[in-house]
Amino acid sequence: MTGYFPLIVPPDLICEESPIMSYSTLMESGCNNEIHPKESDLISGESTKRQNEFITGRICARRALKNLQIYNFPILFNEHKLPLFPSTVKGSIAHTSSYCAVVLGLNFKYKSIGIDIEHISKMKSRYFNTLCTNEELLFLKKYSEQEQMEKATILFSAKEAFYKLQFQITQKMLFFKDVCCSILDDNTFSIRLYKQLDKQFYYNATFAGLYYISNEMIFTALHLEVD
Ligand SMILES: CC(C)(COP(=O)(O)OP(=O)(O)OC[C@H]1O[C@@H](n2cnc3c(N)ncnc32)[C@H](O)[C@@H]1OP(=O)(O)O)[C@@H](O)C(=O)NCCC(=O)NCCS
Structure with missing residues (x-):
């Protein structure tokens, strides 16, 4: 097992992680066999940062797809920037300026x-007032300034991960104060929805997730199983 996400997702999910790669170095050195030309087309003209993050995500995703015997599949995106995985697969991509991860599972x-x-x-x-509900602000106040930064980053990351989880189902926009996150001591968090999105994502519904802290980074993950 390598990487951080295997520590916070079920063992049958496939995780691929990598430091951010340089797109131009891969192309210029001829080590571009993991880059799909259709994906290159999508990012021509984008900033170097965007190209590097996008391509690292796609390379990680294709490495993960290999575990499912799916080869050479270009991962395009829709008008909402949602990555379009093969129809048998559900997944999520995340990157920072230095690190990238992809988690995939089978859609059955x-x-x-x-x-x-x-x-x-x-x-x-x-940023606290923009990101946090009143309950979350009260929660943060209990901590020292340094601890507040760590807790606020967990809240922020959990909300971003939840946004990606729900969007794949509802295709609906959510703002930071539309959900409230509670951080629990055992590396778990709970997201409460303050807005009705659909039958499953109803007002006051809660969703559990896990977080992990390492190397000054926060990793968060949620999944929903088929009923
Ligand atoms: C989409 C969003 C969540 C991405 O988060 P981020 O921290 O900025 O960026 P990350 O690197 O973690 O994730 C980017 C990846 O998310 C995925 N993504 C983008 N839009 C997505 C969407 N609508 N649904 C699911 N996944 C999405 C993509 O794979 C993207 O990488 P790629 O463009 O290289 O393929 C964020 O930019 C956003 O638009 N948020 C909306 C407001 C919000 O966060 N509300 C939270 C309230 S609950």
Whole structure:
């Protein structure tokens, strides 16, 4: 087992992780056999940062798909930037400026997966009012300034992972205060929905997830199994 996500997702989910690769270096060195030309087309003209993050995500995703005997599949995206995996697969992609991960599962068992990664150093106290509900702000106040940054990053990352999880099902937009996250001591968190999205994502519904802290980064994951 390598990487962080195997620590927080069920063992039958496939995880691939990598430091961010340089797209131009891969292309110029001829080591581009893992890059699909249809994906290259999608990012021509984008910033170097975007190209590197996008291509690392796609390479990780194709490495993960190999475990399911799916080869050379281009992962395009729809008008909402949602990655389009093969129809038998559910998955989620996350990247920071330095690290990338993909988690995939088979759709006969998994209805949706949402993952996220955030650097604690990127969190600023001036973001709290935008990201947090009143309950979350009260929760943060119990901690020292340094602990607040870590807890706020978990809240933020959990909300981003939940957004990715729900969007694959509802295709609906959510704002940060539309959900409230409770961080529990055993590396778990619970997301409560303050908005009605559909029959499964109803007002006050709760969704459990797991987080992990390492190397000043927060890793979060949620999944929903088929009923
Ligand atoms: C989509 C979003 C969640 C991405 O999160 P991020 O921390 O900015 O970026 P990450 O690197 O973690 O994730 C990016 C990946 O998410 C995936 N993604 C993008 N849009 C998505 C969507 N609508 N649904 C599911 N996954 C999505 C993509 O794979 C993307 O990588 P790619 O473009 O290279 O394929 C965020 O940009 C966003 O739009 N948020 C909406 C507001 C919000 O977060 N609300 C939370 C309230 S609950």
